[in-house]
Amino acid sequence: MKHRDWVSAWDIFICALAFCVLIVGLVVFPNFGTQFNISQLIAGASERALLVLPMMLLLITRDIDLSVASILALTSVILGLSIQAGIPLVPAMMLTVLTGAALGVVNGFLSTSIGLHSLVVTLGTMALFRGIGYMLLGTGSVNILPEALLNFGFANIPGLPVPWTIVPFFALLPVFALVVHRTPLGRRVFAIGGNPETALYSGIRVDRIRFGLFVFSGMVCSIAGIVYTARLANARANNAFGMELDVITIAILGGVSVFGGKGGVIGVFGALCLVALVRNLLGINGIGGDAQSTIIGMMLIAALLVGNFTPQVSAGLKRLRQQGALAK
Secondary structure: OOOOOOOOHHHHHHHHHHHHHHHHHHHHOOOOOOHHHHHHHHHHOHHHHHHHHHHHHHHHOOOOOOOHHHHHHHHHHHHHHHHHOOOOHHHHHHHHHHHHHHHHHHHHHHHHHOOOOHHHHHHHHHHHHHHHHHHHHOOOEEOOOOHHHHHHHHOEOOOOOOEHHHHHHHHHHHHHHHHHHHOHHHHHHHHHHHOHHHHHHOOOOHHHHHHHHHHHHHHHHHHHHHHHHHHHOOEEOOOOOOHHHHHHHHHHHOOOOOOOOOOOHHHHHHHHHHHHHHHHHHHHOOOOHHHHHHHHHHHHHHHHHHHHHHHHHHHHHHHHHHHHHHHO
């Protein structure tokens, strides 16, 4: 999908699939459509919704950030320790976001200035950042948090079964979509993913943009860390363990190519809804987290297989049409 295209056939398919799963849930499972469950479903997707936005951009540029969940955990620890030290909530949140940006700088510097592959870099920092969280807080947790933060984590928007924790995502989503699909920066991101060398020779500051995306990823992860801390009412070093699997699955299932240069916001949003619905339906049927992760992993493999074979099938159909046209 080109940068200027908002909707592709795959986007429509994945959104339709999510809608079908929603209908099945409403018809088959009586407890699914309750206000409480809908609220829990949306709340459970709040952090993944935030993390998938920078992951989408990095995958489009042929990069990846495996440390997103670890940054979330470490910034959650920073927030908790800051509050425990007596820092007011707003300055503590600002410090948390700055920490996330600094962690993004580490990933960006190693990937662009040093020239290491982002897969290797973020695989290392995934363990490093979470390890720092354990060094700072150990296996304990910070559970005494300001009432304002707890209200944000537990309360719904008045009159709606929609938790406040999803608001940061919906505030960021339209701006993100416009930047990706309707600005020169978005076009440069897709150009880098399409062919980095051509983009460089065209005057695009490839490494600067890639570096900025890693910093952006760190900042968004820190916001997700604040949301996660508020929603679970604790700050722990093992928060969001394994969440990077869901985030990568959502991005690829949403049509973002692991080879770069392809992706769109609508498909990713549809995939986010699909994964959230699947996890919720499994949960209300008593299927635990390990089994859920297994199914999410199967979805990731299926998405990779579809992404690998779809271009080949499309090319084959195109050749058949051309041969049919010549035969006439």
